[in-house]
Amino acid sequence: MSLLKRPKGTADILPSQSGEWQKLEGFLHQTANAFGFREIRVPTFEETELFSRGVGETTDVVQKEMYTVLGSKKNLTLRPEGTAGTIRALLENGLLNDALPQRVYYILSCFRHENVQKGRLREFHQFGVEMAGSAQPSADAEVISLAKQILDQLGLKGIALRINSIGCPVCRKKYQEALKNYFSGSRECLCADCRNRLERNPMRLLDCKVESCQKIGKDAPLILDYLCEECSQHFEKLKANLEALGIEYTVDPRIVRGLDYYTKTVFEFIGKIPDEKGREKDQTICGGGRYDGLIQQLGGQYVPALGFGMGLERLLNILEYQKISLTEEKFCDIYFVPMGEAAEIKSMQLTAQLRKEGVSAQTDVMGRSLRAQMKYADKINARFTVVIGDNELEQGEAVLKNMKSGEKISVRLDHTFAESFSDIEIADRLAGENL
RNA sequence: GUGGGUAUAGCGUAGCUGGUUAACGCGUCAGUUUGUGGCACUGAAGACCAUCGGUUCGAAUCCGAUUAUCCACCCCA
Numbered sequence: 001m002s003l004l005k006r007p008k009g010t011a012d013i014l015p016s017q018s019g020e021w022q023k024l025e026g027f028l029h030q031t032a033n034a035f036g037f038r039e040i041r042v043p044t045f046e047e048t049e050l051f052s053r054g055v056g057e058t059t060d061v062v063q064k065e066m067y068t069v070l071g072s073k074k075n076l077t078l079r080p081e082g083t084a085g086t087i088r089a090l091l092e093n094g095l096l097n098d099a100l101p102q103r104v105y106y107i108l109s110c111f112r113h114e115n116v117q118k119g120r121l122r123e124f125h126q127f128g129v130e131m132a133g134s135a136q137p138s139a140d141a142e143v144i145s146l147a148k149q150i151l152d153q154l155g156l157k158g159i160a161l162r163i164n165s166i167g168c169p170v171c172r173k174k175y176q177e178a179l180k181n182y183f184s185g186s187r188e189c190l191c192a193d194c195r196n197r198l199e200r201n202p203m204r205l206l207d208c209k210v211e212s213c214q215k216i217g218k219d220a221p222l223i224l225d226y227l228c229e230e231c232s233q234h235f236e237k238l239k240a241n242l243e244a245l246g247i248e249y250t251v252d253p254r255i256v257r258g259l260d261y262y263t264k265t266v267f268e269f270i271g272k273i274p275d276e277k278g279r280e281k282d283q284t285i286c287g288g289g290r291y292d293g294l295i296q297q298l299g300g301q302y303v304p305a306l307g308f309g310m311g312l313e314r315l316l317n318i319l320e321y322q323k324i325s326l327t328e329e330k331f332c333d334i335y336f337v338p339m340g341e342a343a344e345i346k347s348m349q350l351t352a353q354l355r356k357e358g359v360s361a362q363t364d365v366m367g368r369s370l371r372a373q374m375k376y377a378d379k380i381n382a383r384f385t386v387v388i389g390d391n392e393l394e395q396g397e398a399v400l401k402n403m404k405s406g407e408k409i410s411v412r413l414d415h416t417f418a419e420s421f422s423d424i425e426i427a428d429r430l431a432g433e434n435l
Numbered sequence: 436g437u438g439g440g441u442a443u444a445g446c447g448u449a450g451c452u453g454g455u456u457a458a459c460g461c462g463u464c465a466g467u468u469u470g471u472g473g474c475a476c477u478g479a480a481g482a483c484c485a486u487c488g489g490u491u492c493g494a495a496u497c498c499g500a501u502u503a504u505c506c507a508c509c510c511c512a
Contacts, residue, residue, distance in 0.1 A: 005502080008504095110512080112510090114511080117507095119512080120510090125512090126512060283511095308512095311512030312512085315512090368465095369466090371472080374472040378473055408471095
């Protein structure tokens with residue numbers, strides 16, 4: 001029988017990695033809570049229509065990347081992103097009738113049938129927040145500062161924030177007309193893709209990597225010059241708010257998000273990761289913006305809202321690249337080193353007792369020699385060891401060794417052990433923090 | 436969807452233009468005698484050379500297909 005393999009674009013999270021995930025997730029929960037966001041959990045699949053209506057019929061995500069199960073009455077799709085389902089849940093459960101703004105966040109997996117690359121999986125995990133009810137630029141600033149705080153507190157360096165405004169449907173339409181006019185003049189010189197874009201989504205033309213197209217686009221009109229009064233003021237206030245919060249940014253008029261629901265503010269946090277050959281390349285780790293029309297689009301009242309999605313695999317990639325570890329690789333508070341059968345029993349009992357107290361305790365289950373056990377204790381980063389042999393059993397007393405400092409303390413091997421160990425352990429922890 | 440690179444023990448790599456027992460580092464395991472780890476030394480285990488097929492007297496090495504992975508376009512987290 002041949003070995004079955006996992007589907008392309010999926011990943012196993014192994015025991016050596018899950019601790020990092022748990023730490024990251026714990027940190028995300030904590031930070032989101034600090035900003036007043038509460039967790040929401042929504043289904044992994046939704047009716048296909050939710051995404052075609054919410055994300056946008058013409059987007060790549062909807063047109064060619066969704067995993068859809070065809071049904072006789074309704075088609076179902078594995079969520080390609082988190083916003084549509086979250087907004088659907090807010091509407092369906094009447095949460096938008098509650099005090100606004102409504103602040104929610106989620107950690108979930110998304111599915112897109114894409115060509116796989118580093119940081120581009122077919123099942124990937126996303127942390128996202130959505131804030132519904134405020135049209136104020138201060139809400140934009142708050143959401144951006146949440147993302148910023150997460151990236152900063154994780155200790156990441158060199159993450160750039162780029163912002164732009166793509167206006168509201170009214171001013172965007174005018175801008176797109178202006179773009180069409182501009183590019184139509186040199187239609188014949190554009191690449192095939194761009195000629196296509198000219199009709200479907202002229203804003204994408206600015207993004208083209210083909211040199212000749214870039215040249216043509218150099219003097220193209222900018223969205224920022226076409227914003228209506230309201231959108232323009234919104235953007236100016238957002239910039240002022242970011243400055244007040246001490247958040248650095250650059251305005252990048254070429255940011256055009258690929259999901260149709262965005263209006264006004266769009267932003268991205270971009271980091272650098274290495275490819276296989278060690279060359280650095282930019283990668284978006286967080287992307288988001290305002291989507292004032294989405295809730296209406298999904299059948300609700302007009303409620304302005306915004307949010308972002310953050311790719312957890314991408315985040316962990318960058319953390320790894322910047323050599324930032326959230327966890328100790330292996331961890332053990334205390335390791336018992338038994339010598340002889342009677343000692344093995346005693347070690348088992350003490351281990352069991354400490355584990356009930358929440359202490360990470362281990363003992364030998366390999367029948368190893370004393371020397372080998374000490375080596376093992378060292379490898380798993382045991383903080384303390386206790387050697388137990390016939391002498392110790394007879395005297396009811398043993399030596400507790402601090403593996404870092406080498407310090408040895410005599411302890412009693414009776415019911416008082418757990419208590420005295422916890423005192424010593426806490427003292428050691430405090431001493432470590434003072435260093 | 437289109438185009439290109441890579442594929443050798445758990446990990447990272449060597450293996451030149453096809454020629455016998457596939458090499459090295461890290462890691463793992465055991466030991467370096469008498470009851471205390473990190474260093475050092477000695478030894479061991481571990482690979483049908485991604486899979487399938489072809490060329491050849493002979494293939495890790497050449498050819499084809501498949502799969503995985505990486506990169507570019509596209510798009511995005």
